[in-house]
Structure formats: structure tokens, C-alpha cells
Amino acid sequence: MAEQQIKGYQTGTFVVGNRLLDPEQRSTQARTERSNTLTSGHRACQGCGEALGARYTLDAAMRATDGKLVAANATGCLEVFSTPYPESSWQLPWIHSLFGNAPAVAAGVAAALKAKGREDVRVVGQAGDGGTVDIGFACLSGMFERNDDVLFVCYDNEGYMNTGVQRSGATPPAARTANTKPVGPEPGNVFGQGKNVPLIALAHEIPYVATATVAEPRDLEEKVERAMELRGARYIHVFVPCPLGWGSASEDTIRLARLVKETGIFPVFEAEKGEVTSVSKIRRHVPVTEYLKLQRRFAHLFKPELNTGVIERLQAGADRNIERFDLLADDEGAEFPGEATDQAGPPESEPGRPVEPDADSDVSSLLRETHGKPR
């Protein structure tokens, strides 16, 4: 009876696995047979968000391609901590060439595979934010424009962490880095226009663009799976906190990734051919200070006194995202506690409440409900 309709009530879509779900519906990360594409023994810092993001992404891609996957990696933390001679943490064919050319290398691999009639083998290019939004940007745009058959993934930790935490084009305003120190009249990084590569990717009208965070691996996996269903240039921008560079506690990595979305600072959405197709709604809307205060790179906004001016500007940026991407749930105002966001309807015997039997017990329907409906 109703048993099949009630799935994972206790945990919804938010934990990695769920013993109450059918094995097929569980996430890649919940599987004992997951690829561990980036395996143990790598030299990432404690609590590294990028290591997590890379494993989430590539394990999902490996699953989607039945292990027929090649990766081209830009220079950066991910490359350095995973492949210092004589040890590699990768468990797929992987190449590192340069800092600024990962999209082109990946495109070259894809071209080779096409010429060899091996289009069953799929290609992922990956880089940090420096390798994506700055030095690799021209190659990325070229890859998009040509619609090369590459999924490019940016693991965005908002700065040049490998070289000692300098500012990148993805560093947020006011953030302290090694070259935007909180000294002088405008402490921290400047308020520029920002370089929003997901939106720039969108403007290329490539088959698929998505943003995600390491706080919601199921969402990220769904997006990777969707990306691998498509051909042509695809882009996923994954938000990966960096405890070292941000001055956050190593155990707060996922919490920060959660908060960046819940504040509206980082909109989580997906788009196909230049049109936004879905938006992850904010579940528990919180002010930006909840996110900022966990990071020493923003400590100067709180001490010696509260810098309300800058905080208001940052809040205004988040509010603009919320409005622009329609990030608040339809029943907003329903803060804590909110409405049921799972699949099971209210009990049938209770009068006055509509029953929503949902025969579609797929995880995707769970995700749809928690992450907004396609427009």
C-alpha cells in the first residue's frame, strides 16, 4: 500500500544515502562500489572541499559512463595534491598539462576520441576557479563556442589557494586574501562586477550549465548524470569551501557550502541551451552574516567593530540573487518549521488535508520537490 510512496521521510534527499530507498535510487556516494575516482592518500588539507567535489563529480560521471571516462586537469591544488611523484590518487585516465589549458586539452582528447571512433569514452575537463575564470577562461570560452564534447567542471574555492591564497576573479568582495589584505580604506577584496562564469557559460547557450555545492551531493550527482546524457559543451560550477584559504574550521566545509546557498550568495540552478530550467530553492533562509562569520577571511567585517556598510552590500548582493533566480520557496514565510518537502503525502485518514499520492517514487521526484520545479 502506501509503503512504496513513503520514502526516506526521516531524511528526505539531504543525506548521502538512505537505507529506506531502493539500492538503485541511492546516491553514487552511498555505494560501496563507487569508483573512488580520487582515492585515499591524496595530500589535500584536512576538510578539503575540492577533494570532495572532485570525487562526487567524477564518481557520478564514472557511473554514468560505465567507467569510460578521461579527465584533463588544470594546474592547481587538485592537481598538486593528487599527483606528486611517485603517487597518484586518480583511478581513471588522467592528464595534467598546464594551468590555463585544461579546456583545450580536454577538447583535444575529445577530438581524438571522435576521430578514433571512440565516442563511447567521455571527457571531463576540470580546474579550480583560477584555471577556469582567469587563466583558462579563453580556452573555456573557445571550447564552449565550438561545442566540443567536454564536460568542464570548475571547483570554485574562490582564490589561488595553491600559491598561498591570492585573489582570483572568483574571490568575493571584501574577502581577505594574501594580496587583498584588510588594510587601507577598503579592507579585503574590492567590490568589482564579479565574473560569473556560470552565467557566461549560459550566454554561450551550450547544452548544459549547472551550479552545485558539495553540501548536496545528490543534487550534484543528478547534474553530472544529466550532463553525461548530453553531448557537446557542458559546464558545472561546484562550490567547494577551502578551510585553509578561508580560515574556516575543517569540519565546517559542508556547513559553509550549505550556508552559501541558503543565504542566496551562491544560486544553485541548472540551464539548458541558455535557458534556466530549474532552481534549487532555499530551505532555511539565513542572513549572510551566518555564512561570513565562520570564516576568518571575513573577520575584519566583525572586528574590531561591525562593518555594517560592507555587510549590507554583501546582503544586497545575496538578495539580488534571490530575486533574480527566484530562490525562495513558494511558501516562503514558511521558515523553520516548513512544509513537508518529501514525497509522502499527509496521511489519508486525516480530514481536511489533501492527500498527494505520488506514484513516481523516483529520487528525481524527491529532488524536484526540494529543488524547485522546471520553469
Next chain:
Amino acid sequence: MLEQLEGSQAVARAVGMCRPEVIAAYPISPQTHIVEALSDMVRTSDIDPCEYMMVESEFAAMSACIGASAAGARAYTATASQGLLFMAEALYNASGLGLPIVMTLANRAIGAPINIWNDHSDSMSQRDSGWIQLFAETNQEAVDLHIQAFRLAEELSLPVMVCMDGFILTHAFEQVDLPSQDQVDDFLPSFKPRQMLDPAEPMTIGAMVGPEAFTEVKYLMHAKQLQALDAIPEIAADFTEGFGRESGGLVRSYRADDAETIVVALGSVLGTIEDVIDELREQGVKIGALAIKCFRPWPIDEVREALVDADRVIVIEKAFAVGAGGIVGQNVRLALSGCEPTVFDIVAGLGGRPITRKSLRSLFDEVFEGNIEPNRLHFLDLKKDVVEREIGRTENGRNPGPHAENILRDIGTVASDSH
């Protein structure tokens, strides 16, 4: 089959017969006609299977070739001048990873000032990039060297740059004997990569290597380049066997057996030099030439052997190391260290300035008459009045040191009383 062809078209046809699987290129003069022709051939399936990638920069072109080559495809690109510099970082990467990419370099000057005409500044700037550098004297040789280059690259797992003079060769219509596809197929086996991105046998390519192994990796790169000194003559000999003509190799001597003076040069200028040598020989002057076919790796033994018996060696090169002197000259001197011949460093043909027989003839006369100082850089056909005026003008601005005086003395000006 003999055809009257533009050099670029001939090279494109030859590259096409080598069955490249990925071509990635970006337009830059004077290489454009080559890749334009190749893009046509890919579109018409004259090369098939092949992916032609219209990338957004030379950096991307080389990067795409790196990816393609690592994925096991025969990869090709062409560039020139600024384009070569823009892909410089990737050049080192391709050679460091040992990827057998073949690239045509249509030699052109490097700015500023921007200049689209021929010299060798571009290839010389990347002489230490770990690429093999072959220089073609003629369009026929350019055609032949490309066919050899793929085989050489893939045998050694090293990238090869085939250098041909921009415009002088690329845009010249000459009679070229193009081989048949069967001849090329017999000569060039299909590409069997030494390492490859393959899900069936995954590996990590491009590790970070620290002080504990970096020297060894570099030593092995050097050793592999030196292996090319054996491989290049072998491949050239094979080529002669298969195609019935001589092309390539490390060096080629011209009327040098009894020569007291040997002129050393690279590329198309050798034709003019040989004409002048013929004239001088008729007058009884014991002069010959040495063509450097392979500049990297540097065939030090072959060069010494070819030059050691001469009294004087005149190196004519289309590039120089600013503030230091000749580049080829320094390499020649290295080959001749401890030996007799006097070496003269002549820079000529920069930025497309013609190297005429007349100029060469008078240069040689000056050398014979002892008017050219050895071991100093000499600029052929330098407009002395222009540089004198400029140096004289600028020296008013600051106290001229002894070096400035030396420059003026070099170009025949008595500077002592100019201020």
C-alpha cells in the same frame, strides 16, 4: 608526381598524406595557407578520419594537440612568430610529456616592432623547448621533412617542429614532387603511442615531480633528443630508399671538401649562398657551405667534422641573441672549441630584408680582406647612417659608457670627439 605548387599547398598535401587525426590551428601569417588547405581537405574527407579544431589561440592549438596526442591521435598544427611565443608554455609541456606532435613553423620575425616577414627569431626563441627543429631549404624538402617528422616524432615520442621560411618558401610557387599516398603509407606506420589515455588501461599522465626526480626526468629528455641524432640520418636514408631522393638528415655540405672558407646557414638562404659560392669557385676561391638541417638536437660532431679543416667559418643566421651575439654561431663555436677555424658571426635577413648575392659577395670579400672582426656580431647591410644618428642622438641624454663607444666603433664611426 611533379606539380607546380605553392609551398603551403605542397606542405598541406604532404601533411594530409600523413593521415593526421587531429589538426588544431589558429590563423597567423605566413602559415595560414597551410591550415586553410588542410581544413578544406578535412571538410572534403580527403583526410579521414580527422578532426579539424578551429581553436581560439595558438596556446589552445598546442593544448588541443597535447590532449589529442595523449589520447593516442596523430596530432598536427602550424604556426609562426608571435603564435609560437603564445604557445611557448605548451611547447615545453608537449616535449616534457613526450608527445609526438608535428608542427610546421613558417618562420617569421618577432615584434615589436610587429613585422610579418621572414627571419628565424621565432624558432630560435624556442630552441631550448625540447622540440626537435628541422629546417627546410626548399619546398620539396619541406614536403619531405614533414613525412619524416611524423615518423621521427612517433619513433622517439618527441615533438618535431619543421621550420620553413615564411613567404620565401610558404608562398613561393615551385615545382614539387609529391609522393603518392602508398609511398607515404609504406614509410609512415600508424601511430602506436608510448603512453595513452585509455579507460582500459588508466594511467596518470603529467605528475608533479620534485627535486628527487626532476634532474633524471630532464636527463632522460636530453638523452632522447640525442637519440634523434642517430634516428634522423637513418630515417633520411630510409626516405631516400623509398622516395628516390635525398632530403633531411643532420647537415649537408656543399663544395666544402677542400674549402678554406665554409659558410654555415639554415633554410632557404642556402640557395643564394650556393650561387655565390659557385661564382667564387669559378674565380678559384676555395669556399663551400654547410647547411644545418637539424638545429635541435645540435649535431655537434657532424658540424665539427664538416668544419674542422677550414680556415674560416662564416655563420650567416636570421636571428641573434640580443645583447649576446649569434645563436647558430655560438653553437658552431661550441662544435669547434679547441679547433683551428676562425668563426665570423653574420646576422642577415632580419624581418624580411633580402639577402642578395651582391651583399653576400661583398661580405665575403670583406672577410677575405680582413675587414670583418671575428668573434663580433656583424649585421649584413646595416644602414649605418640611421643607427649612427639615433645612437648619437640618444647619447646626449646620458653619459655614454665604453660600450656605447664600442658600438659606434663597430659601425665605423669615430665617437671620441662627438661630445
Next chain:
Amino acid sequence: MEKPFAITLDVGSSLANKTGSWRTERAVYHDRLPPCNHGCPAGEDIQQWLYEAEEGGEGYERAWRKIMEDNPFPAIMGRVCYHPCETACNRGQLDEAVGINSVERFLGDEGIKQGWRVEPPDESSGKRVLVVGAGPSGLSAAYFLARLGHAVTIRDAGPMAGGMMRFGIPKYRLPRDVLDAEVARILDLGVDLELNSKVTDVLEPLAEDGFDAAFLAVGAQIGKRAYVPAGSAEHVLDAVSMLHDLETGEKPLLGRRVAVYGGGDTAMDAARTAKRLGAEEAVVVYRRTREAMPAHDIEVEEAEEEGVMMRWLSTIKKAEGGKLVLERMELDETGFPQPTGELDELESDALVLALGQECDLSLIEGVPDIEVEDGVVSVGPDLMTGHPGVFAGGDMVPAERSATVAIGHGKKAARNIDAWLRGERYEAPPEPELASFETLNPWYYSDAPRTHRPRLDVLRRQDTFDEVVQGYDESNALFEARRCMSCGNCFSCDNCYGVCPDNAVIKLGRPGELYEIDLDFCKGCGICVAECPSGAIRMEPEEI
């Protein structure tokens, strides 16, 4: 393929690099005590049985058996327990407490419906235990003693088993078929029940009938009689007797207007029973305010729904001529009611006193080493009285008086009696630290408002003793079970396995074994601890 030196590496070769050496703290799986379990007077492992029930299907029986390890009356408890577990439930801080009691009732009813049984152990201990009183405490003790292999005889003065579950709780709250079924299951274990057998002196059967130990659980069955001046014509009775008479088939004559004096659950039961017996008006008179009433909110609420009226801040001065004279009270600064001298009248055909109960302790009067204080028997922490081998529990010992507490006493007494019979002392396992709300990561629990049990239509509650509160069907029982946050205990959500950046959590995937930290690679970042929804992992410093 021969790989180029150093620049090309074998995949997965970093496994040789044991990053565990970086660690200064390690993650350790660690069960905490869920607040529901902590709050359960019967000591049920609620989180565990909800965990089983969440799976549905065969999980229900496993859940039922889990309850039966601590409480033999799930169907009864699912009706009459005032569920302190739900008061303690951490989910209450998120949206609403899990409907634990409702799920328990579903499981209890399922147990009866499916005829699930428990079996006594194959070997008997050869010891005989006397249980005096067939109420919740006595039945519970008998059940656990029987499961421990002892021969048990229950003696009860009354005509039917159940004690206050039968004679104190009206049918509309606890249908008798449910009570009978759960009592029968205990007797099926081989427990002897001797009804109408009042034990007048506990030492007598111990000496004469060969019992090795005794558990006294005679309850508190005598209604307290406060002095209310009343004419001889006035109809004054006590609530306990009234409910008892009703159960034994004597329908009390109450009249049209009934006043009930008192503010506890028994007062509510009396008033609601009066309505069902035909009283047009049932008025509860209580000297303090609603907030101060000892009756549970749900009882007051249901009584009010049924038309029971309340007179707060009122005492009864006297009863005469079919009227009660009430004096209005006023709260003083300390919140204590003080008489005001203002009088009022209330017409009443009968006055039911519901002012608390006292124990009949005659059976121990002759036992010199058993101490009685404030009308109840003094016991040690092991529930043994001053007389060796004589234990006591339930309403007759100092404790909160509820069926659930009494059942808990029965279990505790059984364990202590069992140990005592073997010449040992029962040592309760140490209690783990409490899983407070702060130890959880509530983000991971999706919003799921509680399902409330439907209630019988008010009209049908006017004149029938049909059960007021209805049960869950399977779908909402499952829904509710799955709202459990599994505080302090792993529920196999795979979060730790997923969120470790170093793949240093091993998912064992074997039954009963969940996860293990791979100390070769755990760098001690603490993400698994921070992201464990139920707070079942903690960081411990490495010994360096």
C-alpha cells in the same frame, strides 16, 4: 604499456601514502542516549524500535519484539501512556515531536492482530516468585520474571486482572479486548493468576507456599475522602469506587447534574464517565487554575470537547439540598490559592470526589522490617523492601503514579529479583551521555509535520464508551516512524561515508555492522562528526 619515468604514474598508487599520520583527533562512532529512551519510565528503547518500524513490512514485528523486551503492553501503552518520550523528543524543537505513542499503539494492535507471541526460555530456574496484585506493575514483573525462567504466581484480591488499567481507566480510553489480549499473552507464558485471592499477610505465602521471593504491587485503590459537610440526603461518592463499580457491572446512579471535585486525570475520567452515563451537566470543581491542574492536557481537552465544564479557583464548602456551596479562591503572590470569602452555588445531584488515592497496606502490617512512610512502602534502589526477598513497586512505593512507571517498576523488580535469587546484584549498564538537540545536525531531516490521531466524533462520545482516540493506519504509522531523527544513534544514512574527503570511512555493508573509520587515511578533519545527522560520531584526541 611501459610508462615514461616519473611523469606518468600508476593509478591509485597514493594508497601507499598513509595520511592518517596527520591526525591529532580521530572520529569515533559513539551512541548517545536518545531523549525519548531517557524519558521513558518503562525504559523502552524507543529509537531502536522506531528504527525497525521505519522499514515497514517485517520491520513491524522486529519493532514489536524490541518493545516487548522492555514493556509487555504496547497496545495498552499506545493508548494510556502519557508519553513523556514525546515531551522529551528532540524533533519537538524542529517541528513537532514524533508521535511515538501512536506508533506504539499501531505496533501493539498489529501484535494482537497478527497473534505475535513471546516464548519463555527453555530452561526454568526452579525458583518461584509470588506477585501480589495483577495491575500493570505486577503483570509486568510477572512477565519479565517468566521470561527469565522463573515460575510466577499472581494473586489479586479482585475479580479480574488489570488493576487500575481496568478499574481506573474507562473503556473509552482503553477498550477491554485490548487489555485482555495483552494480559492473556502474559499468562500464556505460564504465569499463574489467582483472582479473588487477597493476600492478607505477605509472609504467609512465602513461608507456606514455597515462594522464593515476592513482588508486592497492590496499587493505590482507595479514594481519598476529603471532609465536605453534607446532608445525609446528599449523594457523595468517590471516583475510584464509581469507576470500579462501573467495571463490575454496577451502573452508578448519578442524576442529571454531577459535580466532580478534583483536578487530576481521575477527575476528568469521572466527569467524562458521568456524561456518558446520562448526566446533562458534568462540572469539575478545582481550587486552582487550569495551568496548575495535575490532569494531562489531552484529558482536559477531550473532556471539554465532550461538554464537561470547569470551575477553576473554587473549593466546596458544603453540599446541601441538591446544591454545592463554592468559595471562590484567589492566587496569592506565590501562586497558592487563598480563600476570598466570596461564595457561590452550584446545583448538583451528585458529588464525585476525585482527590487522589491511598494504598491498602494491610498485607505488610505484620512485617516488622518493612518501613512505611507517608502511606507508601520504602524500597531501596533495587525496589527491595526492608524484608529480604520482598520487593515492591507501582503506586505503593514513592514514585509518580502512572501505568508506565508501574510497568517500569515491574521490569526493574524482575531484574533485581532474578539477580537476588542467584545471590547477585543487578547492575544496570552505565547510561550514555544524552543526545541533546545540540548534538544533532537537523538540516538533514526534511520537513515532515506530525500526523495526529483522529478522534471519535464528539456526538458519539456523548453516550457511548467507544474508544475516543483512533489508531494509525499503516501509512501514517510508517510516516510517523520515519520522522524519528534517531538521536544519538546511527541509522545508516551513509552521510559519514559520503562526506569524507579522504574516503576514510569504510562502509562495512554487513548486517549489524555499519561503518568503520579507516585510521590509515583519516586526517581528523571532523566533517563526518559535524555532518552526522544524529550525532552518533564524536572526535577524540589522539594519544600522541
